[in-house]
Amino acid sequence: MKTxxxxxxxxxxxxxxxxxxxxxxxxxxxxEGLKAGDRAPDFSLPMATKDTLVPAGxxxxxxxxxxxVVLAFYPADWSGGCTKEMCTLRDNIAELSxxxxxxxxxxxxxIFSHRAWAxxxxxxxxxxxxxxxxxxxxxxxxxxxTGYNLRTVFVINRDAVVxxxxxxxxxxxxxxxxxxxxxxxxxx
Numbered sequence: 741m742k743t744x745x746x747x748x749x750x751x752x753x754x755x756x757x758x759x760x761x762x763x764x765x766x767x768x769x770x771x772e773g774l775k776a777g778d779r780a781p782d783f784s785l786p787m788a789t790k791d792t793l794v795p796a797g798x799x800x801x802x803x804x805x806x807x808x809v810v811l812a813f814y815p816a817d818w819s820g821g822c823t824k825e826m827c828t829l830r831d832n833i834a835e836l837s838x839x840x841x842x843x844x845x846x847x848x849x850x851i852f853s854h855r856a857w858a859x860x861x862x863x864x865x866x867x868x869x870x871x872x873x874x875x876x877x878x879x880x881x882x883x884x885x886t887g888y889n890l891r892t893v894f895v896i897n898r899d900a901v902v903x904x905x906x907x908x909x910x911x912x913x914x915x916x917x918x919x920x921x922x923x924x925x926x927x928x
Contacts, residue, residue: 773880773892773907780896781878785846785868788854790861795851798844798866801900807840808897808927810920812909813881815888817849817857817867825891825911826861832917833864839924846870846881847889895923903927 774780784799803809812829814822829836829843836843843865849857854867868875873889876882881892891911895904904923910916 774894774902774905776902776904778902780894780900780902781875782900783875783878785870785875786851787844787866787868788851788858789866790855790858790863793851793855794866798868800896803842803844804896804898804900806842808842808895808903808924810836810841810843810924811879811894811896812843812845813876813879813889813892813894814845814847814911815886815891816847817853821891821911822847823861825909826857826863828912828917829865830861830863832921835921836924839928841895841924841927844868846875848873848876848887893920895920895927897927 780800782799782801784797786797787794800809810829812825814825816822826845829845833843845863845865845867847867847869848871849869850871851869854869857863858867870876870889873882876889879892879894881890883890890907891909893906893909893916894902897903903926904920906916906919909920
């Protein structure tokens, strides 16, 4: 039996079919996201550190001139899981830096929130403001049903190629951190 086109269905049925992927939690399938070996989309976003605001932002391609980067997409400043995630990265930044990696956290929060939060947590890395989630969408790290970024970690090598993706990074998880460490070490 052939399924009729959505426009031929009664309005409630058409809406249900359009919402089904979101309601079932499958708003993003594994084959939609970036994979290791894909070219990383370039972008420029405003940023903040615990000491500075940089509204003009930073461009990924410029950051890669200094070495590989970790892009850690997270839902929101000041939340429990995100605090745990950023503190875990903070507590391991010395090791990551020794391996030639720069870390950038990315959420939809404004740079003013980023600066205050980075200062509160004493974060030694920059937080990027993707307020309209355009970059999160490029990286398939946005959840349209919640309006927040997904917790996704990418390692981008100096050649702007995705070297590692953890599409379901678990904040505070030793296993997620160990996989990230292994991916960073594999760049050497």
